[in-house]
Amino acid sequence: MTIARSFLTLCLATGLLGSCSHADTKEVVTEEPAADLPYDAVQVTAAQPTRSLSLPGELDSYYQTDIYPRVSSYLKRLHADIGDAVRPGQLLAELEAPELTAALSEALSQLKASQASYSSSRAAYHRLLVTSRTAGAVSPLNLEQAHAKALSDSLLVTAGRAHYEAASQMAGYLRITAPFAGVVTERNLAPGAFVGPGGQTNLPIFKIRQLSRLRLRLAVPEAYVGSIHVHDTVRFMVRTFPSETFMGTINRVANSVRPETRSEQIEIDIPNPKNRLRPGMFATATVPVDAAKSSLFVPRSSVVSTAERTYVIRVKNNRAELVDVQKGDETMGQIQVFGPLKVGDVVLKAGNEEITNEEPLRVELAER
Missing domain, CATH: 1.10.287 (Helix Hairpins)
Known part of the structure; x- marks a missing residue:
């Protein structure tokens, strides 16, 4: 009798434990709806723009020309070749007609x-x-x-x-002479070639470039056009001589902004008495500019550029406001902007073309 009662008690205990274990494995998983993440925003800041511009440019000969014959004839004799230095009036070639x-x-x-x-x-x-x-x-x-x-x-x-x-x-015209002092950089034809207006080739006989005096052409962004002055000193460097700085002065200003690049071309005359610099070299020039007042800056990612417009997204009363701007100089991830903005305005840190005007926005100020 005692053994039977003990067995019954053991069975009841085992059943209760199984029941409890089964009940513990049934967990109810509930998912809460994710809240809309706020957009990162920054404030428009003011800073003194740079007092100099670093612009790429290319050196070119002050004078350069292609030498073509003026009459139909045969090339009889050559008196110069590539690399030869020539003086004004020097005989370069003789033709036969x-x-x-x-x-x-x-x-x-x-x-x-x-x-x-x-x-x-x-x-x-x-x-x-x-x-x-x-x-x-x-x-x-x-x-x-x-x-x-x-x-x-x-x-x-x-x-x-x-x-x-x-x-x-x-x-x-059967005697071809050099129009100015320079160096022959190309010689394309050989004696016996038929040349002239009726010739079989449109190649020039020679190409001559002046080396003792060069031009440095630079494209100045529209925002700095008013800060460029003739006779200002310009410093530049070339890759061939990375440890040297060369100097020149602004001699000519185009006084016209090119629509395709929104820039104005300037020219700097470069004396080159030792012929160390060569036409075609790329240069990095430092051009002084005026800095009369501070300018507005936003992160470069804040500016949205489309085919129709360039703008930033200002947040006002928790709504998006698309503000048209013009871009200026860039420095360390910040870009200079011109438009109806003021210091302290809140703009999205990362512009988005999908955001429309007056769209409700929730933002959070972030580090620049």
């Missing part, structure tokens, strides 16, 4: 013939003029005819001289 040489000889012959005829008619007129002083020796008609013949021959001489000078000018 037999028809031009023949035309020059013909013009010279015609000029000499007209001069001989004029000399004879003039002498005859003077003899008649002297004889006419004796009454009845020469008729007035003969004297007048001799004078007309001398005058006509003198005009033929004038025409012959003009024709000869034109032929001589054309023949002079």
Whole structure:
């Protein structure tokens, strides 16, 4: 009897434990709806803009030209090649055109013939003029005819001289000379090539660049156009000489903003007496600019640029307000903006094209 009671008690205890274990495994999982995350926002700040601009540029020759022949001819002889330094008027090449040489000889012959005829008619007129002083020796008609013949021959001489000078000018085109002092940077043709307006190639015979004086061209952003002045000193560096700084002064300002780049071109003349700098080198220039007042800055990510507009999203009364701006200089992740903003305005740290005007927003100020 005692054993049976103990067995029954053990069974009841085992059943209760199983029941409790089963009840503990049934847990109710409830999901709370996630709240909308706030947008990160920052305040518009004011800072003194940089007093100098770092702009990329490219060195170019002060003078450079392609040398083409002016007449159809054959390239006879070359007197210069790539890398040669040339002086103004130096003979670079000789061309050959037999028809031009023949035309020059013909013009010279015609000029000499007209001069001989004029000399004879003039002498005859003077003899008649002297004889006419004796009454009845020469008729007035003969004297007048001799004078007309001398005058006509003198005009033929004038025409012959003009024709000869034109032929001589054309023949002079067979000698190609350097227009200024520089260096031959290209030589594209060899003797025997047919050149000129009717030639088989449009390549220039030579390309000449001036090295003793260079130009540095820079594109200044529109925001700084009013701060650029002629004769301001500009410093620049090139990769070839990374430890050296070169100097020049602003000589020319375009006085026109290019619509495609919203920038104005300036030119700096660079003396290069030792020919260390070369045309085509890239340069990084430091240009001084005025800094009369502070400017507004926002994070670069705050500015939204689309095909239609550039704007930032200002948050006012918990609603989005799309404010059009113009971009200026960038420095350390911040960008200068111009528009109807003021210091302390709250703008989204990361602009988003999907946000519309007057859309409700919840924001939280974040670090810049």
